[in-house]
Amino acid sequence: MTFTRHTLRRSAIAALALTALTFATRQHAAPDPAARFPTKPVRIVVPVAPGGSADKLTRTLAEKLAVLWGQSVVVENVAGASGTIGAAKVAKAAPDGYTLLQQGEGITLNSILFRDLPYDTNKSFTPVIKAVVSPQILVVHPGTGIKSLHDYIARAKAQPESISLGLPGNGGIAHVAHEILSQETGAKVNYIPYPGGGPATVDVLAGHTNATLITLAAVTEYVRAGRLRALAVTTSYRSPALPDVPTVAEAGKLPGFSVESWQGYFAPAGTPPDIVAKINRDIQAVLKTPEVRAQLEAQGFKVAGGSPADLATSLQSEHPRYAQAIKAAGLSLR
Structure with a gap:
């Protein structure tokens, strides 16, 4: 077979086109880290003893998330110091989404009650989702x-x-x-x-x-x-x-009396936003299943949901009210 300059030119162009196509295909097929998350077991730290409402909620979600993710979701109870020991453990964890903190309004209360905490409440955590209110x-x-x-x-x-x-x-x-x-x-x-x-x-x-x-x-x-x-x-x-x-x-004939508690989840500060968004979406998906919703509502929870930004806004709004009540009661923890 005789190769002319024209034939070689066409071959070169075809080769370049094939290379470009292969590269584009690989780029398109390259898995997004957030889409692949998680690729190993996830740990959720519950900063109170087993058996309470926070523990029950988290174990319910962990069971369903394990099925959704195809990975183990381990619930670790780390009680003590009004939840600050467990929170400190998560604050020091790698910001990769594989260690989460279960917390509620206690994260705000502790920032008011404790003079010194082993973490900065405003800077050590990334809000993920407010799961339920009760x-x-x-x-x-x-x-x-x-x-x-x-x-x-x-x-x-x-x-x-x-x-x-x-x-x-x-x-x-x-x-x-x-x-x-x-x-x-x-x-x-x-x-x-x-x-x-x-x-x-x-x-x-x-x-x-x-x-x-x-x-x-x-x-x-x-x-x-x-x-x-x-x-x-x-x-x-x-x-x-x-x-x-x-x-x-x-x-009690006390018009206007109202205190509503909530339970939600946080990641260490610096966790990539796409990972936080995926965890938020997946927890919401679990909460919306008829089985889980019915189970939680039978216990007395009301499913909340919402975005990480919604949880951040909630934290900001509740701080002044609780600070006022705590000051009036003269409460403080060292």
Whole structure:
């Protein structure tokens, strides 16, 4: 075969075209790091003891995310110091999306209550999603003889500190909510802090403490079974999970009383935005499945969702209110 200059030229052009096509194909097929995420197990740090509402929520999501991602999702309980030990652990983790922090309004409360933290609340974390919102609920052991919020307030005023109230975390949202109640009614109780909702619930079930104010989802099953008596929820609305339980505003004749807690997820600061966005989308996808939504709503949660920016805005808006309540109560943690 005789190669002319024209033939060689056409061959060269064809070769260049093939090379360009191959390169473009490879570029198009090159996997986006965010699209491939995760390629190894993901760890979610829950900064309270097992058994409480935060733990239940996270384990529900972890199970479904593991199926969606095809990777293990490990829930690690790191309790202590009102959640700051677990938060500090995540703050120091690699910002790659493989270590997440479960937190709620406690992340704001701790920034107000603690003089020195092992992390900078405003700079150490990247908001991912507000997953759910929920009332706090005041429950008592049936053996106390307290049958209503009116009874509870009356006893706490007539016999100050005679009621022992287990707190799922010193300085947490339950503590702040009860302080607001105390400021408005004059009721005084004996606060007993626990490292989480699970241990606090166990002791009131056993009668070692008289009451607890806790996220509704942590005790719904015990109220339904009659093992705990529910007095009121802290939100402005009743919970569909326990529709017969009145609000504090209703039962205590305290118009405008409202405290709503939430649970969400954070990543270490510096985590790539596309990774944060993917985790947000995938958690929302799990929350929207009928099975998970029904399961969470039956426990007393209300699915929230929204973008990372929505969570950041929520953090900014709640800080002034809680700071005012904490200052009025004279609360501080070292």
